[in-house]
Structures are given as structure tokens and as C-alpha cells.
Amino acid sequence: MSILVNKNTRLVVQGITGKTGTFHTQQCVEYGTNVVAGVTPGKGGQLWENTIPVCNTLKEAVNEHGANASVIYVPPAFAADSILEAIDAEIPLVICITEGVPVRDMAEVRNRLDAKSTKTRLIGPNCPGIITPGECKIGIMPGYIHKPGRVGVISRSGTLTYEAVWQLTQSGHGQSTCIGIGGDPINGTSQLDAVRMLNEDPDTDAIIMIGEIGGSAEEEACAYIKENVKKPVAGFIAGASAPKGRTMGHAGAIVSASGAGTAEAKFSAMEDAGVSIARNPSEIAGALLRIYKG
Amino acid sequence: MNIHEYQAKNLLEQFGVPVPRGYAATNTKEIQSAISDIGEEMIVVKAQIHAGGRGKGTFTDGYKGGVKVVKNSDEAHKAAKQMLNNTLVTAQTGPKGRKVQTLYFTEACDIEHEYYLAIVLDRESAQSMIIASTEGGVDIEAVADATPEKLIRLPISPTMGLRSHHCRSVAFALGFEGEQVKQFSRILTGLYKMYWEKNAMLVEINPLVKTKQGKLLALDAKVSFDGNALFKHPDIHSLRDLNEEDPKEIEASNNDLAYIALDGDIACMVNGAGLAMATMDIIQSFGGSPANFLDVGGGANEDQVTAAFKIILSDPNVRGILVNIFGGIMQCDVIARGIVAAAKNVDITVPLVVRLEGTNVEAGKKILRESDVALTPADSLSEAAEIIVQKVKSTT
Numbered sequence: 001m002s003i004l005v006n007k008n009t010r011l012v013v014q015g016i017t018g019k020t021g022t023f024h025t026q027q028c029v030e031y032g033t034n035v036v037a038g039v040t041p042g043k044g045g046q047l048w049e050n051t052i053p054v055c056n057t058l059k060e061a062v063n064e065h066g067a068n069a070s071v072i073y074v075p076p077a078f079a080a081d082s083i084l085e086a087i088d089a090e091i092p093l094v095i096c097i098t099e100g101v102p103v104r105d106m107a108e109v110r111n112r113l114d115a116k117s118t119k120t121r122l123i124g125p126n127c128p129g130i131i132t133p134g135e136c137k138i139g140i141m142p143g144y145i146h147k148p149g150r151v152g153v154i155s156r157s158g159t160l161t162y163e164a165v166w167q168l169t170q171s172g173h174g175q176s177t178c179i180g181i182g183g184d185p186i187n188g189t190s191q192l193d194a195v196r197m198l199n200e201d202p203d204t205d206a207i208i209m210i211g212e213i214g215g216s217a218e219e220e221a222c223a224y225i226k227e228n229v230k231k232p233v234a235g236f237i238a239g240a241s242a243p244k245g246r247t248m249g250h251a252g253a254i255v256s257a258s259g260a261g262t263a264e265a266k267f268s269a270m271e272d273a274g275v276s277i278a279r280n281p282s283e284i285a286g287a288l289l290r291i292y293k294g
Numbered sequence: 295m296n297i298h299e300y301q302a303k304n305l306l307e308q309f310g311v312p313v314p315r316g317y318a319a320t321n322t323k324e325i326q327s328a329i330s331d332i333g334e335e336m337i338v339v340k341a342q343i344h345a346g347g348r349g350k351g352t353f354t355d356g357y358k359g360g361v362k363v364v365k366n367s368d369e370a371h372k373a374a375k376q377m378l379n380n381t382l383v384t385a386q387t388g389p390k391g392r393k394v395q396t397l398y399f400t401e402a403c404d405i406e407h408e409y410y411l412a413i414v415l416d417r418e419s420a421q422s423m424i425i426a427s428t429e430g431g432v433d434i435e436a437v438a439d440a441t442p443e444k445l446i447r448l449p450i451s452p453t454m455g456l457r458s459h460h461c462r463s464v465a466f467a468l469g470f471e472g473e474q475v476k477q478f479s480r481i482l483t484g485l486y487k488m489y490w491e492k493n494a495m496l497v498e499i500n501p502l503v504k505t506k507q508g509k510l511l512a513l514d515a516k517v518s519f520d521g522n523a524l525f526k527h528p529d530i531h532s533l534r535d536l537n538e539e540d541p542k543e544i545e546a547s548n549n550d551l552a553y554i555a556l557d558g559d560i561a562c563m564v565n566g567a568g569l570a571m572a573t574m575d576i577i578q579s580f581g582g583s584p585a586n587f588l589d590v591g592g593g594a595n596e597d598q599v600t601a602a603f604k605i606i607l608s609d610p611n612v613r614g615i616l617v618n619i620f621g622g623i624m625q626c627d628v629i630a631r632g633i634v635a636a637a638k639n640v641d642i643t644v645p646l647v648v649r650l651e652g653t654n655v656e657a658g659k660k661i662l663r664e665s666d667v668a669l670t671p672a673d674s675l676s677e678a679a680e681i682i683v684q685k686v687k688s689t690t
Contacts, residue, residue: 024623076522102523103415104493107452110420128622140592142622142653157568158592159620162652163675166620183567185417212568215417238571241578242587245386249552249567249589251522252417257386258435263575280579281572282676 002132002177003152003197003204004093004121005069009136012067012091013038014058014074014082016048021073024097024140025052028071031137037061058082059089069093071129071138079125080105083188087112087120095138096124096188103251106186113188122188126250128158128180139180141165149174151288152198154191155210156183156217156250160238160281164208167285173294176204183212183250191221199229206232206292208284209275212253213239214261222266222273234276234288237263295519297533298342300398302515305492309484311499313512316400318342325374328399329367336402338363339373341382343392344538346516351384353377354391360384363402370399395537403511408501409468410434411482413450413489415496421449422456422489424482426464430501431513456486477510492530493523542586542605549601551590558583559613560686561606563599565590565624573618576675582683585612592623599632603640614686616678617648619658626650626658637667645670645685649678 011028015021016038025048029035037055038048044056053065061067070091072082079098086094087109106125113122123130129139133146145162147169155161161180168175179194181187191209198204207229211218218237225233239248239255240263247254255261270277278287297305300318307313316338317328329337341348341360348360353376360382362373374397383391408431416423426446429437438445446467450456461479470478481502489497498516505511524531536544546553552567556574560582564570567589574584586609590602606612619629633648646669650658662671670685672678 077525100522102493102526103417103495103520104452104490104523107415107420107422111451111453114420140623145652155568157566157572159564159566159622160568160572162620162622163569163572166651185415186420210568212571217418236572238568238575241574241584242571243554243556246554248554248571248587253567253571280676281569281576282674 002135003201004177004179005130005132005136005138007135009138010034010036010066010068011138012036012058012061012065012070014070014072014086016040016052016054017043018073022048024073027143028137031143033136033138036067037065058085058091062089062091067091069138070095072096072098074098076100076102080109083109083122084112087118090119092120094120094122094188095127095129096122097127097129097139099126101125101184103184103186106184110186110188123179124182124187126184127182128161130177130179132177133175141178141180145169146178147174150176150203150205150294151208152176152201152204152206153178153208153210154194154198155180156212156252157210157238160210163281164210164236164284167282171285171289173285173289176201183252185215185252191217192224195221195224195229199231204231205294206288208288209233209235210284211235211237211266212250213237213242213248213263214252214254216261218266219269222269222275225275226273232276232288232292234278234284234291235270236278236281236284236287237266238281239263295521295524295530295534296344296538297517298344298396298535299340299515300342300396301533302517303512305488305517306484306512306515309488311481311484311512312510313515314400314403316398318396318398320396325371325378325397329370332399332401334401335366336363337367337370338400338402339370339377340398340400341377341394342396342398343382343387343394344535345384345386345392347384347386348382351382351387354381354383360394392538403503404506405503406506407504409503410437410500411485411502412496412498412500413486416449419449421451424448424450424460424464426468428468434500450486455490456483474504474508474510481510481512492527493520494518495520542608545601545605546588549598551588551598551602551605553605554587555609556584556586557611558585559611560682561585561588561609561612561615563588563590563602563606563615563617565592565594565619569618569620573616573675573679576679577616577683580679580683582679582686585609594624594629594632596632596635599629600636600639603636603642607640607642612644613689614645614682615642615647616682617646618675618678619650619652621650621652621654621658625654626652627654627661630658630661634661634665634667637665642668645682645689647672647678647682647685649673649675
């Protein structure tokens with residue numbers, strides 16, 4: 001009952017021996033995620049926390065430990081290289097948590113992802129990760145706020161997603177899969193990609209899409225929703241009160257000086273696509289429950 | 295990160311893009327030598343601030359124009375005296391304007407035609423985009439709106455890079471012939487090299503001029519760099535001008551906090567950029583006005599929370615504070631201890647509403663309850679926003 005990750009996911013952690021990698025690997029293992037290996041170049045052959053084998057290369061983790069998804073916690077200067085290593089190893093799914101990756105690096109990565117020979121889907125960078133509640137948690141989100149169920153959640157933000165998920169859980173509605181696509185201007189999986197996957201997932205009955213100012217990813221997703229999505233969709237856009245020309249924390253969250261990428265334009269695209277809108281971030285689950293009884 | 299025109303032109307010159315000869319000056323002595331070094335009758339005096347629309351701007355004392363073409367050195371001195379340390383208001387600075395602390399003196403040139411040339415990283419396609427037009431020297435957005443057919447757009451693959459045929463095709467589209475095609479190709483090649491090697495997000499020459507002598511020159515330049523790539527370029531990082539930034543924003547960046555000063559009176563402190571924006575939005579939807587954007591990040595410690603309180607309280611407009619934390623990695627008890635510690639170090643004289651949710655929320659709430667910090671707890675984001683807006687209104 002999910003997309004991309006489930007109880008069959010075999011995770012490898014790139015940067016497992018670092019402080020961030022160690023902390024979040026512990027959290028994911030506690031949640032029940034099957035972590036089969038880690039990668040830290042030069043530390044191959046060691047055991048992480050006396051339990052999980054560390055490899056020198058990602059290819060080794062795939063070939064010897066059967067990893068089919070990877071999560072990246074390496075520092076921003078090396079993140080693009082780690083993503084490209086994962087693509088070369090032909091692992092089906094890579095989730096890059098790292099914040100602060102140079103945009104030019106991501107432009108190169110995206111061109112590699114778009115190549116016909118590429119077999120990998122990237123989620124992120126600068127994202128909380130992905131979770132299929134009760135089965136597999138990959139990333140930095142607190143596990144306990146989630147509950148297994150049939151609502152898919154997509155978001156460019158971390159804590160704002162937790163807010164929406166918590167609202168759903170408190171109102172008794174569980175989630176099929178929650179994907180944080182990240183706050184950077186160039187990323188691996190777009191709002192549109194995520195909406196399409198959730199739309200095609202037989203175990204997802206309704207969708208929540210949380211966007212932010214900047215770019216046109218929400219508009220593109222809405223064009224698709226209008227034509228193809230019969231499932232109930234609710235949405236929220238953060239940044240209606242943000243000034244023009246300033247980057248609001250997330251590198252991708254900027255209304256250009258000429259006024260492109262405003263919250264208003266995105267809310268109208270949602271309205272036009274029949275998406276139930278929350279104008280107030282504390283009513284995101286409420287906006288869905290207006291059109292979906294579960 | 296943005297830089298000044300004179301810095302951008304120095305860089306362009308290093309990459310083989312011809313610019314008019316010029317000298318920057320920050321005081322009377324430097325102005326003296328800059329003007330004498332130009333050694334020409336006609337001199338252009340240009341105020342250096344990080345905002346466009348300088349030529350049409352007005353100084354706060356009524357003096358008009360942040361860019362002046364003058365006929366002799368006496369007039370150059372006069373214009374310089376008017377501009378230096380004066381505050382220039384343009385369409386892009388906001389009503390407060392920017393204090394001019396550097397002037398740039400350049401030789402003048404005989405302009406036959408003004409073109410536009412820029413390279414930006416296009417987020418949707420993940421390609422570099424060359425944008426060029428025969429309509430230069432004006433606001434390019436206006437050209438795009440009124441006459442979109444006059445905008446030439448050419449995508450460049452980040453993995454293949456700029457090739458000779460790209461340069462030729464833009465040159466011909468702009469109507470260049472013969473020797474000028476070669477000149478233009480050298481300029482575009484240099485511009486692309488600088489854009490790519492220095493991790494720029496935008497390089498813009500507006501206008502690129504053809505002189506009456508047939509020479510192509512970059513008359514004005516704007517460059518903006520990817521802040522996430524500055525670690526690769528200490529030379530670029532050293533061009534940062536702290537005079538152009540809000541002191542509160544500088545203090546925040548020194549403490550690894552993402553802070554943006556706004557015009558309202560309700561300060562907010564939030565973890566996560568999306569939630570921070572949403573918190574500003576909800577304050578506005580209850581009829582309040584946010585004083586800032588502040589993301590304390592995922593792993594803030596007590597020191598950072600204290601620094602954050604100091605920064606938001608150094609804004610004299612602030613009449614209330616809303617703290618909104620959804621603990622994920624950030625644990626609510628840590629932020630609660632931070633609030634208590636900050637209240638000891640910083641005199642919080644305005645209403646404070648705190649909403650905690652998520653990891654270790656009960657422990658966090660307990661710490662706040664047992665402290666003697668004057669605050670109002672709230673259970674939901676809506677409730678928190680409503681309370682702080684009411685409290686601030688009632689103090690007016």
C-alpha cells in the first residue's frame with residue numbers, strides 16, 4: 001500500500017559513519033527500516049555500531065548486500081558525487097537529504113538523471129526523505145507522527161509536512177506514502193512526478209500537495225491533475241506573505257523580481273485544477289476532509 | 295550573493311570581456327586619483343549599490359540620478375560630492391534607499407546601439423539559458439512583456455557547455471556582421487566561462503553597446519552567485535559587501551540562522567523554511583504583520599536560540615513574538631531550554647506566544663511551565679497566531 005518504498009526496501013546509507021548519518025540511521029533502524037549496508041570510502045570491512053556492514057563503494061553495497069535504495073547524508077560539497085555514484089551503480093532509488101548542494105552540481109545531476117540509460121529515481125536534495133508508515137522510513141522525519149493509511153502526501157518542506165501529517169493522523173487518517181521532494185530549485189523528483197505516482201498507486205485514495213513560492217512545479221502538477229486525477233486532492237502553498245526577490249530559507253523559495261512564482265498564481269492553478277485549497281496552514285488536513293471522507 | 299558593478303566588471307575583464315576603463319573610489323583622495331586617472335574630458339560617475347534603476351533614482355536630499363555623464367573633471371567632482379555617503383532611492387531599493395559608499399568612475403563612449411545579453415540557470419529545464427535582445431539598456435522584463443519576439447533564448451546543456459555554433463547563432467540573431475561576430479563570440483565565450491567556473495546563477499550585461507567606432511563593450515553588469523558554492527571560491531566570497539546587508543541578517547548568518555527582516559511588528563521563530571513561511575502567512579491571515587522570516591534549522595542549540603531572540607528583539611518595530619516549533623530532529627525540550635536560557639540573557643519585554651509540537655513535546659511544555667518566563671502557550675498553530683495578533687493589537 002505505497003509507492004517507492006515498503007517492507008521489501010533494502011537500504012544502504014551513504015555517509016553512515018558521520019554524525020548525522022549515524023543518528024538518523026539509528027532512528028530508521030528503530031522504526032523498522034531494513035538497513036543492509038553503509039558506505040564510507042576507506043572504512044570498508046568495518047561494522048557500523050557492531051551491526052551493519054560498511055562498504056567502500058555503493059556498487060559493493062548493491063552487489064554484495066542487495067541494496068535497492070540509498071539515502072545520502074554526506075556534506076554538500078560531495079553530495080552530487082554520491083548521487084552520481086548511486087546512478088552509476090544502477091540502484092533504483094536514491095534519497096538525498098543533504099542541504100546546500102551547489103545548484104550547478106544539481107544541473108549536471110539532473111541531466112544525468114534525464115539520460116535514457118539512467119535507471120535511478122532521485123528524491124531531494126534538501127528534503128526530509130520518504131516514509132511508508134508502518135513499513136519503511138528513510139530520512140529525518142519523526143516516525144511516530146505517521147500512521148498507516150491511504151492518503152499520499154507530497155511536499156517541498158520538512159516541518160510543514162510534519163504539520164500536515166500530524167493533522168491527518170490526529171483526525172484519524174493514515175498515510176500511504178509521504179514524500180519530501182525538497183526545497184532546492186533543481187531536484188530529482190518534481191511535484192508532477194510524485195502526483196503521477198500516487199495517482200497510479202491503487203493503495204492511495206487521496207493526495208495532499210504542499211508547495212512553496214518559486215518556480216512552476218506546482219503549476220505543472222496542477223495541469224496534470226486537471227486532466228488525469230480523479231482522486232481527491234488538497235493543497236497548500238507556503239509564502240503568500242513573502243517579499244519579492246528574497247530567497248526564503250529554501251534555495252528554491254523565491255518570487256522573482258518580475259513577480260514569477262507567487263503563492264497566488266499557484267493557488268489559482270490549484271483552484272483551476274479542482275484542488276481543495278487550505279489558505280491557512282493549520283487547515284491542510286481539513287481542506288482534504290472537505291472532499292474526502294476516507 | 296550579489297556584487298557591485300565595478301566588481302562585476304573587474305571579473306568580466308579577467309575573462310576577456312571588454313569594459314570601459316574605470317576606477318572605484320570610497321573617499322575624497324581616491325576620487326581625486328580616479329578622476330585624474332581617467333584623464334578624459336567626458337567622465338561617467340556611477341553610484342555603487344546592489345540595486346538596479348540607479349540612473350532614474352533620486353537621493354533622499356532631492357539630488358537626481360545615481361549615474362551621471364559629465365563634461366569635465368570639475369563636474370565629476372561635484373557629482374561625486376553629491377553622491378558619496380548620500381542615500382539613493384530607486385525602483386528596486388524600497389523607500390528607505392541605500393547609502394552610497396563607493397563610486398565608480400569610467401570613461402564615456404559614443405554609443406551606436408544598446409543590446410542585452412545574459413546567462414541564467416533555468417531551474418525548470420536544469421539548463422543554462424542565454425538570453426539576448428537587440429533592445430538593451432532598458433528593463434528586460436518590460437521587453438519580454440511587450441515584445442516577446444525580440445527576446446532570443448538559447449538553452450545550453452550543463453554537461454556539453456557552450457560551443458562556437460551557439461555564439462554564432464546568437465551573434466547573427468542580434469544582427470552582427472563580419473568582425474563584430476568574432477567580437478561577440480569572444481564576449482559570450484568569456485561570459486559563459488565566468489558564469490560556469492564561478493558558480494554564478496545570473497550574469498547580465500545590460501547594456502552591451504556597439505560604439506560608433508564599431509567596438510562592443512559591456513557598459514553595465516550584474517552578477518549573482520550561488521551562495522551554496524561560495525566555499526569553492528574564496529575570491530568571490532571576499533567581494534561580499536556587508537554594507538549592503540541588514541545588520542540583523544549578518545548577525546543571523548554568523549549564527550547559522552536563516553533570517554530575513556520584514557516590515558511588520560510580529561517576530562517569528564520557527565524550525566524549517568516551509569513552516570517559517572507558513573507561520574508568516576498565518577499571522578497575516580489573522581490580520582497581523584510579520585516582522586521577519588526566521589528558520590532556526592533542524593539542530594539549533596541553546597546559544598542559537600538565544601542569538602535568535604537577540605536578533606529579533608533588536609528590531610525596534612517588534613511588538614510581539616511567536617515561536618512555532620514542530621520537533622522532528624529538533625527536540626521540543628531543547629528549544630524550551632533555549633527559550634528559558636534566552637529569557638535570562640535577553641530582556642523580553644513584548645508578549646511571547648509559544649507553540650510546541652512533535653518530538654519530546656511534553657518534556658518541552660513542562661520546562662516552560664516550570665520556568666518563570668512570561669509566555670502564553672498555545673496548542674495549535676492557528677491558536678498561537680490568533681493570540682499573538684490579538685495581544686499585539688491590544689497594546690496599540
